[in-house]
Amino acid sequence: MVDTCFLSQGLTTLAGLLLLPFGSLAASQIEDQAEQFFRSGHTNNWAVLVCTSRFWFNYRHVANTLSVYRSVKRLGIPDSHIVLMLADDMACNPRNPKPATVYSHKNMELNVYGDDVEVDYRSYEVTVENFLRVLTGRIPSSTPRSKRLLSDDRSNILIYMTGHGGNGFLKFQDSEEITNIELADAFEQMWQKRRYNELLFIIDTCQGASMYERFYSPNIMALASSQVGEDSLSHQPDPAVGVHLMDRYTFYVLEFLEEINPASQTNMNDLFQVCPKSLCVSTPGHRTDLFQRDPKNVLITDFFGSVRKVEITTETLSLQPDSGVIESSYKKDQMVEELMEPLKYAEQLPVAQIIHQGIFLNQGPNPCLSNLLCLLP
Amino acid sequence: MAAAVRIFLLVLLLLGPGGWGQAEPPRDSLREELVITPLPSGDVAATFQFRTRWDSELQREWVSHYRLFPKALGQLISKYSLRELHLSLTQGFWRTRYWGTPFLQAPSGAELWAWFQETVTDVDESWKELSNVLSGIFCASLNFIDSTNTVTPTASFKPLGLANGTDHSFLRYAVLPREVVCTENLTPWKKLLPCSSKAGLSVLLKADRLFHTSYHSQAVHIRPVCRNARCTSVSWELRQTLSVVFDAFVTGQGKKDWSLFRMFSRTLTEPCPLALESRVYVDITSYGQDNETLEVYPPPLTTYQDVILGTRKTYAVYDLLDAAVVSNSRSLNIQLKWKRPPENEAPPVPFLYAQRYVSGYGLQSGELSTLLYNTHPYRAFPVLLLDSVPWYLRLYVHTLTITSKGKENKPSERSPQPAPPPPLPLHVPQHLSSQGYIHYQPAQDRMQPHLLEMLIQLPANSITKVSIQFERALLKWTEYTPDPNHGFYVSPSVLSALVPSVVAAKPGDWEESPLFNSLFPVSDSSSYFVRLYTEPLLVSLPTPDFSMPYNVVCLTCTVVAVCYGSFYNLLTRTFQIEEPRKGGLAKRLANLVRRARGVPPL
Numbered sequence: 001m002v003d004t005c006f007l008s009q010g011l012t013t014l015a016g017l018l019l020l021p022f023g024s025l026a027a028s029q030i031e032d033q034a035e036q037f038f039r040s041g042h043t044n045n046w047a048v049l050v051c052t053s054r055f056w057f058n059y060r061h062v063a064n065t066l067s068v069y070r071s072v073k074r075l076g077i078p079d080s081h082i083v084l085m086l087a088d089d090m091a092c093n094p095r096n097p098k099p100a101t102v103y104s105h106k107n108m109e110l111n112v113y114g115d116d117v118e119v120d121y122r123s124y125e126v127t128v129e130n131f132l133r134v135l136t137g138r139i140p141s142s143t144p145r146s147k148r149l150l151s152d153d154r155s156n157i158l159i160y161m162t163g164h165g166g167n168g169f170l171k172f173q174d175s176e177e178i179t180n181i182e183l184a185d186a187f188e189q190m191w192q193k194r195r196y197n198e199l200l201f202i203i204d205t206c207q208g209a210s211m212y213e214r215f216y217s218p219n220i221m222a223l224a225s226s227q228v229g230e231d232s233l234s235h236q237p238d239p240a241v242g243v244h245l246m247d248r249y250t251f252y253v254l255e256f257l258e259e260i261n262p263a264s265q266t267n268m269n270d271l272f273q274v275c276p277k278s279l280c281v282s283t284p285g286h287r288t289d290l291f292q293r294d295p296k297n298v299l300i301t302d303f304f305g306s307v308r309k310v311e312i313t314t315e316t317l318s319l320q321p322d323s324g325v326i327e328s329s330y331k332k333d334q335m336v337e338e339l340m341e342p343l344k345y346a347e348q349l350p351v352a353q354i355i356h357q358g359i360f361l362n363q364g365p366n367p368c369l370s371n372l373l374c375l376l377p
Numbered sequence: 378m379a380a381a382v383r384i385f386l387l388v389l390l391l392l393g394p395g396g397w398g399q400a401e402p403p404r405d406s407l408r409e410e411l412v413i414t415p416l417p418s419g420d421v422a423a424t425f426q427f428r429t430r431w432d433s434e435l436q437r438e439w440v441s442h443y444r445l446f447p448k449a450l451g452q453l454i455s456k457y458s459l460r461e462l463h464l465s466l467t468q469g470f471w472r473t474r475y476w477g478t479p480f481l482q483a484p485s486g487a488e489l490w491a492w493f494q495e496t497v498t499d500v501d502e503s504w505k506e507l508s509n510v511l512s513g514i515f516c517a518s519l520n521f522i523d524s525t526n527t528v529t530p531t532a533s534f535k536p537l538g539l540a541n542g543t544d545h546s547f548l549r550y551a552v553l554p555r556e557v558v559c560t561e562n563l564t565p566w567k568k569l570l571p572c573s574s575k576a577g578l579s580v581l582l583k584a585d586r587l588f589h590t591s592y593h594s595q596a597v598h599i600r601p602v603c604r605n606a607r608c609t610s611v612s613w614e615l616r617q618t619l620s621v622v623f624d625a626f627v628t629g630q631g632k633k634d635w636s637l638f639r640m641f642s643r644t645l646t647e648p649c650p651l652a653l654e655s656r657v658y659v660d661i662t663s664y665g666q667d668n669e670t671l672e673v674y675p676p677p678l679t680t681y682q683d684v685i686l687g688t689r690k691t692y693a694v695y696d697l698l699d700a701a702v703v704s705n706s707r708s709l710n711i712q713l714k715w716k717r718p719p720e721n722e723a724p725p726v727p728f729l730y731a732q733r734y735v736s737g738y739g740l741q742s743g744e745l746s747t748l749l750y751n752t753h754p755y756r757a758f759p760v761l762l763l764d765s766v767p768w769y770l771r772l773y774v775h776t777l778t779i780t781s782k783g784k785e786n787k788p789s790e791r792s793p794q795p796a797p798p799p800p801l802p803l804h805v806p807q808h809l810s811s812q813g814y815i816h817y818q819p820a821q822d823r824m825q826p827h828l829l830e831m832l833i834q835l836p837a838n839s840i841t842k843v844s845i846q847f848e849r850a851l852l853k854w855t856e857y858t859p860d861p862n863h864g865f866y867v868s869p870s871v872l873s874a875l876v877p878s879v880v881a882a883k884p885g886d887w888e889e890s891p892l893f894n895s896l897f898p899v900s901d902s903s904s905y906f907v908r909l910y911t912e913p914l915l916v917s918l919p920t921p922d923f924s925m926p927y928n929v930v931c932l933t934c935t936v937v938a939v940c941y942g943s944f945y946n947l948l949t950r951t952f953q954i955e956e957p958r959k960g961g962l963a964k965r966l967a968n969l970v971r972r973a974r975g976v977p978p979l
Contacts, residue, residue, distance in 0.1 A: 054859055054860060055860070089557040089559055091559050091560060091588075092468065092557055092558065092559035092560075092588055098585070098589075099585070099588040099589045100559060100560050100584040100585045100587070100588040100589070101585060113560060114560075115560065115564070115583065115584050115585075116564055117560055117561050117564060118516050118561055118564055118565065119516050119561040120513075120516065122516070122517075122518055122557070122561075123518060123555075123557065124518065124521070124858060124859065125518055125520070142505065142506050142509040142510075142520075143509065143513075143520075144509055144510055144512060144513020144514070145513060146513045146514075146516075147512075147513055173859040174859055174860075175859040175923070342603075342607055342608040342609055343539045343540075343541060343603065343608050343609075343611065344539070344608065345536075345537075345538065345539060345540070345898035345900075346535045346536045346537075346540040346543055346898070347535065347898075347900050348535050348537075348873065348875075348897060348898065348900070348906040349535075349759070349761060349873055349874070349875050349906060350535075351759050351813075351832065351875075354532045354761070354813070354814045354832055355813035355814050355832065357531070357532065357814065358813055358814030358815065358816070358832070
């Protein structure tokens with residue numbers, strides 16, 4: 001009896017020893033998978049897209065912003081995670097020959113406005129104060145949820161800004177400016193409040209590189225359409241619409257993004273090459289010294305898409321209806337009111353009552369002397 | 378074994394009434410309807426109405442099961458203790474003179490009015506929060522509604538639903554005439570519909586066709602209604618309405634024949650599966666002496682005749698739930714054809730319409746005038762006029778004048794009544810207090826607007842002019858919008874009137890009649906209630922040159938730097954003589970080496 005037990009124990013230990021390397025191989029495979037799963041470190045994606053220009057001749061800035069909106073939505077970020085700020089309405093502008101459309105390519109090839117668009121900050125609401133409040137989260141308590149940037153420390157945020165700018169500032173709606181120092185301080189506030197995991201800042205204005213010169217918070221990568229001293233140029237006019245439709249840099253970024261799908265492995269280095277000087281006339285710039293990961297390991301979809309890390313399971317779960325709750329709510333609804341007297345609709349224009357009310361209101365300082373109705377309770 | 382059976386029976390008994398509780402009939406219902414009205418001017422108006430009726434008591438907090446009634450709006454009603462809510466977003470203007478009286482008109486821009494329950498303690502606070510929440514739901518800048526554009530009407534805007542008391546302190550009304558309406562407002566509006574834009578009449582709602590119109594108005598109306606004919610219990614009704622007017626020349630290319638495909642670039646294929654009723658009504662009332670000027674294809678299976686807005690009208694009815702309607706071609710494309718071109722006869726003029734304009738010159742003063750036209754030959758009727766003027770137009774109330782002038786009597790071969798006696802030309806400035814009701818609340822700078830409400834009796838066949846002079850105020854420079862040279866808007870006047878009907882209406886049950894007939898509660902069959910709006914006005918205020926502070930700063934700093942700065946430098950700087958640096962290549966190489974070593978150069 002003792003011998004067989006000893007023998008079985010020995011066999012199991014031998015089997016265990018033999019299987020050990022297989023086990024460790026499997027364990028390392030699981031570790032690899034886990035590392036792949038958690039490669040980027042973010043769990044949700046947000047986008048803040050801002051167009052700061054007003055008036056019909058700045059149609060191209062609205063088209064720029066809407067093209068990025070369209071790409072970001074197509075790659076998976078839902079409207080609840082996008083804060084879209086458009087300083088003027090181009091689609092339903094009386095000067096638009098094709099209402100409810102904003103085109104990015106001439107001959108009306110691509111309508112970037114679409115049929116399913118939700119603009120959170122419109123028209124006069126796009127101000128420097130509102131923009132900074134959205135970024136830092138210091139908004140009045142009555143602000144609705146769709147106008148808030150509810151990011152946390154595992155959010156990757158894409159911030160895209162376009163408009164007219166200069167060396168160190170960006171003009172908002174022809175009446176105020178935001179400077180690069182204010183923007184850098186806002187990002188530092190966001191970092192200190194842990195409102196982002198990584199941030200990608202893209203700007204398409206004249207002298208755009210000046211806007212990212214002053215950043216000093218970690219985990220920020222920035223791209224601009226032109227260097228200090230250069231102007232960003234617009235792409236092509238459309239004779240039917242009558243204005244320039246897009247800016248060059250964003251036009252080529254849009255063409256680049258149209259080829260990305262949620263599963264693509266394209267990385268940031270490809271985005272840096274997007275618009276060479278021959279196409280863009282200005283020199284696009286980028287800044288990655290504050291970013292901890294190597295840009296070649298950063299996927300485009302880490303910022304432009306919302307690729308959820310999910311594991312598909314084939315098990316089925318059956319849910320029991322919570323009959324108790326439904327039953328009680330129906331009962332309580334039924335207990336209600338059969339009222340004693342029938343209700344009636346109010347009279348829309350009760351002339352006699354209004355005249356009477358007028359007489360009552362227009363009495364002198366002591367109405368009760370002449371009006372018997374004062375005696376009623 | 379026996380114990381198991383007993384336990385099983387016990388469990389069955391317990392689960393029995395609960396588990397099969399789903400045999401309850403659904404407590405909410407949806408009716409959808411589209412009314413196509415060819416207008417006298419040749420354009421076509423289409424009015425969609427989606428009405429969800431929910432037999433529930435929304436005031437209790439623990440309602441948690443929403444089926445057809447959207448949760449976003451249901452939670453609003455319970456959180457802010459609303460009795461009624463009416464929000465409309467409109468682009469364009471309804472030309473009553475040429476198009477006839479509308480079913481439901483809305484002013485240009487955004488209009489929001491709400492009645493709160495009597496249990497609300499701070500109505501202004503609830504109103505502010507309500508406008509903010511609605512601005513998030515509908516992507517509109519309703520958060521600009523504050524005390525400077527909110528008024529509390531004292532006689533207009535009585536509740537459209539059930540009411541057991543009308544204390545006007547629970548009413549708030551605001552208009553934002555500058556608000557733009559575009560696809561971003563239509564998208565959340567469509568998402569509130571039970572069938573979204575996937576089935577039923579809402580497949581026709583495509584933004585690129587709906588905004589290429591002369592008038593586009595979308596609205597949300599929530600009110601309590603009677604649940605049954607005896608009206609002993611209350612249901613909540615949500616109506617989403619959308620009215621558009623297609624221009625004959627812009628979208629029809631000059632031809633007056635219309636079809637659903639030409640209007641909406643879509644046709645109807647199926648009703649919404651969640652709808653109790655899904656119908657299309659086409660107005661085929663003919664205005665000519667002989668019938669058959671207008672032909673509708675496919676021929677309708679039923680027609681509906683009733684007194685709508687005071688006149689007898691006939692409608693062709695297409696019921697999408699009836700299988701015979703959509704049978705052969707699998708899609709319904711209703712076409713209207715004019716059998717012979719309508720003669721160039723004057724279109725029938727509605728009994729009441731209004732016009733408003735600003736007159737005057739310069740940037741100091743001006744005059745606001747509202748013209749009210751009563752074209753009824755012999756009946757006078759009352760109109761309640763509500764004017765809300767922003768505080769920066771300072772009204773002089775002592776200049777308020779109301780004059781009524783008789784209109785010249787033009788014999789018209791189409792008038793069915795005998796020619797009335799020529800009216801006496803009345804040019805009587807009416808004394809204000811003899812009107813019966815006038816209420817004026819003056820504005821407070823930067824806090825509240827002017828409110829002027831008056832009940833005017835319009836004499837028969839006359840034009841009444843209400844005019845008031847104003848002076849423009851100078852705003853602080855931060856109060857100007859980024860585009861101040863566009864001008865500042867004055868919100869439209871609201872006219873509420875009981876217009877006499879040509880044919881007496883019989884009051885019917887709301888559940889039986891079509892939706893466009895149950896918008897306003899009818900109390901008196903000899904007249905119908907109508908609410909019209911005038912055009913919004915654009916007023917230029919004296920606008921400063923905003924680049925001047927920058928110019929002044931540049932100029933002053935230049936003057937200071939050049940004049941004072943050079944004197945200061947001359948007086949305070951000391952000058953030293955410096956040897957010119959000479960050295961050959963060897964010296965430069967030596968300096969390089971010294972710099973590398975960290976030693977000062979030669």
